[in-house]
Amino acid sequence: MSVKNNLMGKNKKNILLVANYKSDVGYAWWLMENFWATIAGSFDACGRKAVLLYPEVNVVPEKIVKAKIKVIEHDLSNRSFKSLSCLYRIINENDIGYVYLTDRPYCDWLYLILRVFGIKKIVNHDHLPGERSHLKAIKNFIKSILHRFKFMSCDYYIGVSEFIKKRFVEVAGIPEKKCEFVHNGIRIFDNEKTDYVNRMFGIPEGATIIVSTGRAVFYKGIDTLIDVAGEMARKKNREHVYFLYVGDGSDIDTFKTMVVERGLSSRFIFAGYRRDVSRILPSCDIGIQVSHGEAFSLSLIEYLCAGLVTLAPRHCGNGEAIDDGRNGLLFTPGDVAEIVEKIAFVLDHEEEARRLAGEARRTAVEKFSLEACNERFIALLRQQFI
Structure with missing residues (x-):
């Protein structure tokens, strides 16, 4: 040639x-x-x-x-x-x-x-x-x-x-x-509810587990999630609420220090990088993404697939996965008070939470395989x- x-x-x-x-x-x-x-x-x-x-x-x-x-x-x-x-x-x-x-x-x-x-x-x-x-x-x-x-x-x-x-x-x-x-x-996985997370991380049976996944960097909004956990800990009748963060990254030590300084160590658990996310998620109740901006979040789709009540900021591509009020809930980016309010709504309305979770699973299976x-x-x- x-x-x-x-x-x-x-x-x-x-x-x-x-x-x-x-x-x-x-x-x-x-x-x-x-x-x-x-x-x-x-x-x-x-x-x-x-x-x-x-x-x-x-x-x-x-x-x-x-x-x-x-x-x-x-x-x-x-x-x-x-x-x-x-x-x-x-x-x-x-x-x-x-x-x-x-x-x-x-x-x-x-x-x-x-x-x-x-x-x-x-x-x-x-x-x-x-x-x-x-x-x-x-x-x-x-x-x-x-x-x-x-x-x-x-x-x-x-x-x-x-x-x-x-x-x-x-x-x-x-x-x-x-x-x-x-x-x-994503690869659609089984979402049968188990006590896997309770056993793996020593979380009491009957607890409500709020999970978030991804790289542990400030862009992902983990500091906001810690603020939310702090607000929830100060509220009455929320002692059963636990936060689980799955992931590792350059800012992980800073986040761990924030949790300790705010007295949240028993309620905010860092799981680190895991290869068993498809087993962890169905063991939780609420999935939340607090990133400052995602093109189209894989974590969000995984929460939907697990049949979790899914919360995410109202920006970027999130609205293409979540129809607010139908298969999940959207909130103003970075608004801690609104996030706490949305979580409280889910905790206080079990029937609506089950409906949102069912629609979440259906959305993942039908649209995002x-x-x-x-x-x-x-x-x-x-x-x-x-």
Whole structure:
């Protein structure tokens, strides 16, 4: 094959998958591993192979090994001449014609370089949390031009929620025809109520257990949850309410100190990082997410799947999972008093709590299974890569 054909992308049919973290990082990257394996399996049938770049390779996840994805260590964020030369070699030696990115910039001069290297299509799958301010008119015009003519733009953008799709269009200036969304999905698990958490963490039988999961960092709003626990502890007839936090992270020691200083050690339990979340959640009663902004929260879907009365802030993509008052309850972000009020309502209205829990489970099963997510995701990707 000539250099000219390489640069034009002729005969290149394989797909480059790009990880943003080293190969042994967990948390929500299990979902990305699912997408990568699904891409590999779906496109293998038409003779296209998947190659996965990790910035650092340590232990390769079992799912990636089973999917027979070729793994290469290369940091796409390194823009040095040496690194770009290495990337060019990887693309040509592996006949790469298509690139699937995750949470990468909407505009980047690297995309122009990739096209020069022979890449035909670039898809960017965005899971990044948080709201963004709208662009000023001149900036919006410039970005819309860049996206329209693909100078430094991807060919297609997939968001994990309608909220993200709107962000593509209204904030980033991407033409709507280049944007779509696919809600995240989870593996649906059994939600039979057990005393697993009571036995595991020494919580009294008959206690009401309020659970929250995720990385233990301030962005996730754990300090707000501790404030809520403090308010609940001061109320009469709430001695049976316990809080359980499942997860680990850089701010975990700070949160533990806050709990001790407020005298909540017996009522606010830190479970740490766990692999048995699907057993823990059905043993609880209320699931709460207090993050400052999620694109589309996997934790929220897991609470719904477990059949928990689910509470979440009224912002970002949360309203796409929770219909306030039907299958869960939404609250003003960061409003401790309102959160306490919502919890009190659930505790004092058992029949309504059972109804909310039942609708929560139904929503997860009918709308947010991993199988349904993968099916729609691959359908969109086939439109771009075939």
